[in-house]
Each structure stands twice: as structure tokens, then as C-alpha cells.
Amino acid sequence: MLLHSRAGGIRTMAPLAPGARQLPLRHISIRVPWHDTDWTGRVCRAPNENTSCLVLPRIRDARARGCGTEEMQLAGQSWRDLDPASLPPCVSERCSFMASYELVRLMKHPYADISPIHGHLLPTPYRLPPYSAQCVPFRWMIRDRAVELAAELQLGFEQELEDEVDSQMGFQTGWVQRKHNQLVMLDTFFSAIQPNSSLCFFYAKRTPLAEDMRRVIIGVGRVTGIGAAVEYRYSETGVHDSVIWERPVQHSIRPDGRDGFLMPYHEVLEYLQEHPEEDPTRFIAFVPDDQFSAFSYCSEHVTNDGAIASLLACSKALREIRTVIPGPWDSCLAWIDDRLNELWRMRGPCPGLGSALTAFGVTNGTLVAFELERELARQGPNANLDPWPLVDRLFRGADGLPGLEVRISKSLRQKWANLREERRALLKLVSRFELTADQATRYYVHEDETRASLRIETTDAEILGNPYLLFELDTEAPDPIGVRTIDRGLFLDDSVRMRYPLPEPSRVDDATDPRRVRAFVADRLLAAGAEGDTLRPRSRVIQEIRALEIEPPCPVDSDLLAIQEPSFAPVVRVVQLANGDPAYQLERAHQFSFLIRDAVIKRRRGIRHTASIPWRQRLDNEFDRGNAAQAPLDAQEEAARREKAAALEELYAARISVLIGPAGTGKTTLLKVLCSERTVKEGGVLLLAPTGKARVRLEGQTGLTGAMTIAQFLLRHDRYNPQSGSYHLSDRPKADDYKTVIIDEASMLTESQLAAVLDALRGVERLILVGDPRQLPPIGAGRPFLDIVRLLSPENVEAIFPRVGPCYAELTVRRRQRGEDRADLLLAEWFSGRPLDPGADEIWDLIREGDVSPHLRFVRWDTPADLHVKLLDILVEELGL
Secondary structure, X not given: OEEEEOOOOOOOOOOOOOOOOOOOOEEEEEEOOOOOOOOOOXXXXXXXXXXXXXXXXXHHHHHHOOHHHHHHHOOOOEHHHOOHHHOOHHHXXXXXXXXXXXXXXXXXXXXXXXXXXXXXXXXXXXXXXXXXXXXXXXXXXXXXHHHHHHHHHOOOOOHHHHHHHHHHHOOOOOEOOOHHHHHHHHHHHHHOEOOOOOEEEEEEOOOOOOOOOOOEEEEEEEEEEEOOOEEOEEOOOOOOOOEEOOEEEEEOOOOOOOOEEEOOHHHHHHHHHHOOOOOHHHHOOEOOHHHXXXXXXXXXEEOHHHXXXXXXXXXXXXXXXHOOOOOOHHHHHHHHHHHHHHHHHHHOOOOOHHHHHHHHOOOOHHHHHHHHHHHHHHOOOOOOXXXXXXXXXXXXXXXXXXXXXXXXXXXXXXXXXXXXXXXXXHHHHHHOOOOOHHHHHHHHOOOOHHHHHXXXXXXXXXXXXXXXXXXXXXXXXXXXXXXXHHHHHHOOOHHHHHHOOOOOOOOOOOOOOHHHHHHHHHHHHHHHHHXXXXXXXXXXXXXXXXXXXXXXXXXXXXXHHHXXXXXXXXXXXXXXXXXXXXXXXXXXXXXXXXXXXXXXXXXXXXOOOOOOOOHHHHHHHHHHOOOOOOOOOOHHHHHHHHHHHHHHHHHHHOOEEEEEOOOOOOHHHHHHHHHOOXXXXXXXEEEEEOOHHHHHHHHHHHOOOOOEEHHHHHHHOOOEXXXXXXXXXOOOOOEOOOOEEEEOOHHHOOHHHHHHHHHOEOOOOEEEEEEOOOOOOOOOOOOHHHHHHHHHXXXXXXXXXOEEEOOEEEOOOOOOOXXXXXXXXXXXXXXXXXXXXXXXXXXXXXXXXXXXXXOOOOOOOOOHHHHHHHHHHHHHHHHOO
């Protein structure tokens, strides 16, 4: 519910709650939904056409309940003119952060109607001043995360209070419930947001600008005020207590753009409608990839490092926008430059000090770093921002650092006093980068378990000589270090870099230093892998690096790369495209592709298996089992059995083969017949599939047991890391007890998966890859199944029948004699890219008559927003989510 008031202003924050802690300055991210006009507190101009906001569950669920119809009737109206009951669902999602008037909402506790201990919590007025957003850091209020944060920051979180709530509610909740704990977490979070110093970054999870899953920065300003906690009103006292989690954060952004700015995305959309040939992504300020976690959970802390990266993204987009859309962009860019200068000083030379201290062995190293940061701040604006002299004093037990000495044990003092200079230099280098404690630990502690599982093999001297190795060696980690994280630590703002220079051999001064260039080439190849490509032409890599949002820019060209390519090893390999143009490939990807290519070629040339097996008779027995009186086969069924018999003969004989065909052609039935052959069964059969569902289906349809997913099989043979979900080669023992290996749904395999499987096998006489190359490509780098099918496909294969050749078998005829004329498969054929058979159009008659099948469902939708909602609802229903 929403009430209106003319009063403005915001209360200042009260003293911290007992058990909370004052944190050093941070900035804040604030999630908002996309609005088709502005964010001034009005209904969308065309609500049913705004599908981008439906990514937020509260808005999506409200639309599903039918509120979209009422929104259409109120389109474009200000919230001030509406009855509270008519307000759109985005009122709770900060869609009025640019409203010039105060709003007062009645906040109802979500458990008030369902929990026996929350029923006394009454709807409570919540004031939202002009130009503000109600912020809630959800990660800090998830109970398990709150316990972790409380331990890390040594907060006064009392778990027994939450246990008491669980025993009284009658159901489990994953959220912090008691007022004391809520205030501990919320006060600690908001203590880091300092008015007039902290920045606020408004972002959206989805916009209509581009089909891209990255977060989009909507606007940036300074925080000008933070509201105090508001406790719920009670119908009775002395029972369960709770506070409203949201706190209003006021900001400096105004329409005139004098102290902050909004990105002009609505104007960009109008421009793109007139210029559809333009690439919209160049006008979008995307949240940097290494800052994804800081722009999650609705509101979260943004570090100085993250703020710098985000403002650089805004600066780049505004410079592009300035070329096509008139506006006050020069003043916005000047504002960004001023903030960047402030941020570089606040960042200092060692933002990763806490993680470095933790890696060294200091308990609660982050807290120690916080206290050292506050000590440096007390020394004034001209203080030495290098914390390591203070760290040295702390480890040597010097006076003047009250409260910190007790955190340093005697053994740590001895360890520091006797530390080799190379180890000390590595620790200081690690502190230069905004790493997590886990990231710092795996590169400082040689024996770290994660380091071992990732097979990180390097020396301290090598890292000191090339800090970009921290990125290059970490790409398979569950929490990989981003190249920009390293780059920002090496290329500080000149005012900081000159005062706190990085010593040799780590120092990097040249924007096109070979170490930097190689790292960004590798970064672009990783991005290519995420798009399914395992290599990139040199020309495209150059274009992408020159377009990066980094400072200083990296102005590479073909002349420079030709000179530096010898230094790319062992991370990047230089290869040639079919047309002779140079291209790049990650060395790891090259190893995968070479292993696959070598295995396929050798198996294709291998000695074939020979045997006189009556495959047609076996097929007839399988299909006609249980049918006493056999009617003559029609022409289509005769053709189906003929091609299956030819396929079986080839699958048995070849050392490697592909079995392809659309759903319904009987691939798994054919495999059942093959695996029932005595010589195949006695040699041992390994059934593999990419997913658990495919594994179960493969077992059920072949009648064999023991099928495994790719991950299960490779985990047994040390070629899969479940923490990172990555696949790798290994010198560990191979599986040698299977003569026949069948991989179903092979079109889903990435190059790393297939290469790891091949690397884990020995003595296999028959490798069969089963799938449909026309299906969607795998999620990951490479399309090995499609490449193998193209290599093995006979010349003019579409002109022959049956479509069988050396190492190749394609099924084209669906089985129809058992009433399996499935409507969904018939419809799918129209979109498969294959030639349609003469009876393919019967599916449209079935659809018109409304007599389809249990495998096909038709749902009407009227608007794009309606389509979005119904798609999600049906996915939830069909998948049982």
C-alpha cells in the first residue's frame, strides 16, 4: 500500500546496534526493473510490451495473476494519482528512484498471515523520500550467509535466536528473523555506505537494448543520505520482534545531470529503431564481468576497484552515445573523471591486503586490514597509503596499534621475521589486487588443496615476473581471477602509481607490454569459448582488445602481434585458418582438438571388425516380438528395417562411427540390438551420456545397466573437477575394461568433454557417437560431434539409401507400425532443416482439428509480456520446478 506526503527529508542513521561493526567505506549497487519511460514513479507507457521487467519474480508473479490488464488501463499515469490498490508491482522494486515526491508505503510482513509468531506484526508506514530507493542486501539476510559473514567479521549474531524462531514457526525459513540479528547484519552492511562519499550504482538485470545476460548500469550518483531502521508495529508486545529490512538510500542524480547521471537508453532505443544496422552493445554500460557478484542480491557492496571498473564502462558507453545522440555528455564524462580521481585515492595501492594476510595465516585477516585502513585514514589526507610499514610494525609487536597485537600469534611473528624476501614480495604483490581470501591463498600457499585440484604449477619467481599469470593459471577455478582485476592492480592512476611503484620484475609500465597483451588475447579466447568457438581470427582479437573498457587502452595491431606472438606460448597457440589467415587458440583448447582429431583419424584407418551376423533377422525378432500373426510390412517399415540393418553392420565393423538421425527413428532400439550381440556384450560395454536424464533413458531403452554420465565417469578417472565443472587431461590410469563405448546425445558434448573421455580410455575396439547434429550446439567451447559427422559423412550422402558408409550411419525413416506417430516429432520436422517427407503436412490438419497428442500442447498468448509469463509458467509446470 502507498500513501503520499509532501514532507521530505530523511533521518540519519542511529548508532550501530550492539554486535554490529563499522566497516570501511564502500559503494552500493541497487537493482531496479526496466521502465519504458523513466523511473519517476509512473505506470509504464505500454505495460504489456515491457517484458524486461519480468525477470524479477515479484513483477512476473503479479502479471501472472492478471495485474497487467489493469496496468494497461492506467498506462503512463503517475503513482501520486492512483489509489494504493491500483499501484503496479514494480512499486516494491525501486521503480521510483527518480521520483521528486515522497512516498509512504504500508509494509506488511510476508509471514504475517502464515506464521503463528508473526501475526501480531501490523502493516507499518515506511517513508521513502524524494530521489531515493528502498535498499535491502538480501545476501546479508540469507541465514546461512549471515552466519558466514558474522564469523568473518566477528559480529554479534546469535544463532540461538534463529533456532528459537524455527521451533515456533512450524516451518523452516532461510531468512534472518529476529530483530537483534537483523539489526546486526543490516547496520553492519549500511555502515560502509557513507553519505557524500559513497557512490550508488543503479542497475537492471535485463533491458530491451540487447539479448545479453549481463547486468546493465542504469545510472550513477552519490549517496546523500541513509534512513534508519524501521521496526514493525505490533498488536501486542513482548513477543517476536522484527524490523523492515529495506532502508531508504537517497542519491544525487537529478534530471539536469549535475551530480550524477542516467544513461540515455530510451533515446538509444529510438535511435536504434531508425538505425537497425547499428550494434546496440556499444551504447550499453555493462557491469564488468569480474563485478557480477557485486551487482547481485538486489543491493550489495561495491568496492573502490569495482566502482572504478563500472565507471570506466559508463565512460566508454557515453563516449559512443555522444557521437549519435545530443546531450550533456561532456559534463557527465567530466563528473566520471572527478569520481575516478577520488576512487583511485580511496582504493590505494593494496586493496587485497586482507586476503593477503589471510593467506599468510592471520585469523580474520580482513578485519585486521579494516583496522589498518582506519589507522591510515586517521593519519590524514597526506598519509602514506602503503599499509605494509604498518603490517611490519604489527608483526614486530610495535606499540601504537591497540587491539591488533592480540590477533598476531607468536608463531606468526617468527614466521614473518624469517620470511624469505621472495615470499615477502609475493605476499605484497598479491595485496595489490582485489582478490578473495581463497584466491590469494591458492597462489601463496603451494600446498593449497584447490591449487592442487586445479593443477596450478608455477613458482613464486614466475608469478613475480608476470603477475598476469594469476589470471592465466586460474581460468578453470570455481571463482576465477579476472584479467581486469590484475590489470587494475598493475595500471593504477598515475597519482597513485608514481607514489607507490610496483618493484621489478613485477612492474608493467607499457600499455602493450607482451605480458599484458598475451593476457588480453587469452581473455578474448575465453570469451570466444563461452560463445562456443575454440579459436579467433587475429583480426577479430585485435578489434575486441582495442574496444575493451580498460585504462590505459591496449592499442594492439597486426604488426605488434606478429612481433609478440613468440611470447604467447605456453598459453596461446598461433594457428592458421583454412584461408591462410592467422588465428589464435588457447593451448588447452588446442590439446583437446588435437587429441580428438588424432583419435578419429587413427580409428578411421584402423582394422575393421569382421563377422557374419544376421542383423536383419535380429531386428525382425526385436520388432516383431509378441506379435503372433505378422502382417506384411509396408514400404516405409521395410525401408526403416533395411537402413537399420545396414547401420548395425557398420557400427559393429568400424573402430569409430557416428549414428545420427532425428528423434523417433529408433537409434536407441538399434543400440539395444547391437549390445545384445554376444561378442559385443562379452567385450564389455560402457554407456555414457551428458546428462542424468539421458543416462536413465539410455539404460532403459538398451536394457543394459551401469550407464554413467560423462561427469561421473571422468570423476572416477581424475579428469573432471566437480568444484569448477571443468574437464581436463591427465596422466592418471585409464579405463581398459570396455571394448565398446557408446556415447548418447553426443551433440551436447564440448571439446573438453569428448577429449577427456578419449584420454580416459584404453583398448577400446568400438567407439560409437550417437546424436542429432542438427540439435542445438553444446553449452561450451567447440562442436566436436558436428565436426566429426562432417568428416565421416559420405560424399552425396543425401542422394543414397540407406545413408550408410564407412564409420557413418544415418537413420531417416521413423517407425510408425506401433502407433508412434508422435505429433511433436512431426511438428519438429518442419523446423529441423531436413527435407520433408510427403506426409509431413498432416500435422497442420491435426492442429486445426484440435486432435493432437499428449506430447504436444498449445497455449494462446496475446502480448509479448503474456508470452513471457506463460512460457515460464509452463516450464515450471512441465519440469516440476
